[in-house]
Amino acid sequence: MEASKSLIARGNGRAYGDAALNPRGTLLMGRNDRFLSFDPQSGRLTCEAGTLLADIVAAFVPLGWFPPVTPGTKFVTIGGMIAADVHGKNHHGAGSFGDHVESFDLCTADGAVLRCSATENPALFHATRGGMGLTGLILRATFRLNSIETGMIRQETRRAANLDEVMAQFEESQAWTYSVAWIDCLASGASIGRSLLYLGEHALVAELPVDRRTAPFDIPRKSAKRVPLDFPGWALNRFSIRAFNELYYRRGRPGTELVDYETYFYPLDALLEWNRIYGASGFMQYQCVLPKTASRAGMQALLRKIASAGAGSFLAVLKLFGRQEGLLSFPMEGYTLALDFRVTSETLSLLVELDAIVHDHGGRLYLAKDARTGSKMIRDGYPGLASFRALRHILDPQVKFSSLQSQRLDL
Ligand SMILES: Cc1cc2nc3c(=O)[nH]c(=O)nc-3n(C[C@H](O)[C@H](O)[C@H](O)COP(=O)(O)OP(=O)(O)OC[C@H]3O[C@@H](n4cnc5c(N)ncnc54)[C@H](O)[C@@H]3O)c2cc1C
Numbered sequence: 293m294e295a296s297k298s299l300i301a302r303g304n305g306r307a308y309g310d311a312a313l314n315p316r317g318t319l320l321m322g323r324n325d326r327f328l329s330f331d332p333q334s335g336r337l338t339c340e341a342g343t344l345l346a347d348i349v350a351a352f353v354p355l356g357w358f359p360p361v362t363p364g365t366k367f368v369t370i371g372g373m374i375a376a377d378v379h380g381k382n383h384h385g386a387g388s389f390g391d392h393v394e395s396f397d398l399c400t401a402d403g404a405v406l407r408c409s410a411t412e413n414p415a416l417f418h419a420t421r422g423g424m425g426l427t428g429l430i431l432r433a434t435f436r437l438n439s440i441e442t443g444m445i446r447q448e449t450r451r452a453a454n455l456d457e458v459m460a461q462f463e464e465s466q467a468w469t470y471s472v473a474w475i476d477c478l479a480s481g482a483s484i485g486r487s488l489l490y491l492g493e494h495a496l497v498a499e500l501p502v503d504r505r506t507a508p509f510d511i512p513r514k515s516a517k518r519v520p521l522d523f524p525g526w527a528l529n530r531f532s533i534r535a536f537n538e539l540y541y542r543r544g545r546p547g548t549e550l551v552d553y554e555t556y557f558y559p560l561d562a563l564l565e566w567n568r569i570y571g572a573s574g575f576m577q578y579q580c581v582l583p584k585t586a587s588r589a590g591m592q593a594l595l596r597k598i599a600s601a602g603a604g605s606f607l608a609v610l611k612l613f614g615r616q617e618g619l620l621s622f623p624m625e626g627y628t629l630a631l632d633f634r635v636t637s638e639t640l641s642l643l644v645e646l647d648a649i650v651h652d653h654g655g656r657l658y659l660a661k662d663a664r665t666g667s668k669m670i671r672d673g674y675p676g677l678a679s680f681r682a683l684r685h686i687l688d689p690q691v692k693f694s695s696l697q698s699q700r701l702d703l
Contacts, residue, residue, distance in 0.1 A: 300695040303372030309663030310696035335437040341371030357437035360392035376660040377422035381470040390421030396433035401688035422618035442508035444495040455485025477604035488544035511552035530602030579630035582655035587627040590653030605632040619676035
């Protein structure tokens with residue numbers, strides 16, 4: 293740390309933008325990956341911050357434990373999950389990952405290692421969850437896993453003909469542990485926002501077929517497929533996306549089925565190098581959240597703009613959030629929309645227009661997904677930013693911890 297003028301921690305590099313990059317010093321945390329202690333009574337796990345969620349899931353699901361919150365990939369580290377205060381499909385009920393972290397040890401700019409929790413150094417605890425690595429290095433963390441009876445999820449699929457319908461279904465389904473909707477980002481007119489809503493619960497042993505009840509954590513092993521080449525730029529266009537979306541929406545059969553947890557939570561992890569579908573010029577993810585009162589009008593405006601540009605991809609997701617906790621945590625009570633765009637000059641211009649809609653509706657962008665927005669957008673979207681900056685100034689006057697993102701956005 294002494295040798296480098298400034299640096300940033302890097303977990304497994306799954307943030308989409310420049311949050312874990314600093315050309316002067318990028319500290320790879322991935323070798324810091326040991327489990328330190330586990331209490332089988334309470335599910336309390338202490339591990340080093342470079343531990344991959346994939347390793348936790350592989351070790352603990354067979355013992356009947358599941359992470360309290362998981363993002364849509366398990367190839368993330370615990371440090372990255374705290375620093376981005378990640379959310380999952382259960383945010384409306386369970387909050388974000390930081391809500392389940394009892395404590396962590398943080399190495400600050402002066403080299404001190406501080407235990408942070410809701411009662412020890414609480415201001416630092418609050419700033420570090422969601423603080424994108426800018427308060428220091430998270431070294432180890434303690435959190436509780438949830439007890440599960442099986443490795444399967446009871447999934448209920450519902451169709452919604454438009455945005456009003458899917459929002460009504462989200463509101464009605466808040467007693468479900470998990471909910472997420474795939475949304476057809478190119479549907480227009482009366483069908484704007486048509487979706488498939490996927491609700492989920494951890495299945496109980498009694499819900500499994502009789503012959504599987506003796507091995508409830510055995511799930512079918514599928515080998516991951518690999519995208520073999522960069523798709524040509526023209527392959528992903530408004531016609532191919534529209535055709536895919538039509539087919540996907542029609543094939544989404546309403547009803548209940550049992551799916552394994554890998555299929556429910558990590559569908560993209562089964563397709564290695566899926567980013568190559570977007571071609572050699574790459575892609576950007578755009579994720580925003582709008583306050584609940586503005587969500588209907590704001591989402592309509594965003595979807596109208598995206599559909600008329602014929603942009604976006606088949607991986608568009610809508611989700612209902614609960615509350616926000618950390619100073620820079622992304623979630624707020626309202627709806628979040630996430631979708632991928634192939635990088636072209638047209639989509640970059642479109643994203644500027646989307647920013648304006650998000651801004652006008654009192655929303656904000658997710659730092660873990662951003663590589664391009666401006667500081668005003670973030671300043672106006674995050675009311676906690678002024679307090680975050682003030683704390684950072686006291687804690688790290690020499691700006692030891694800094695990323696390309698923090699410099700770009702003046703965090
Ligand atoms: C396919 C896919 C699906 C995703 N789905 C979701 C989702 O559903 N919900 C969601 O919230 N996010 C989601 N994400 C984003 C991802 O969860 C976050 O970007 C997460 O922070 C990545 O963790 P990482 O270990 O790869 O961290 P990195 O990408 O390496 O770093 C992310 C941030 O964490 C900081 N950081 C990392 N380790 C430490 C440490 N030890 N100490 C201090 N700071 C540290 C970095 O400085 C950086 O600011 C998804 C990403 C992908 C690729």
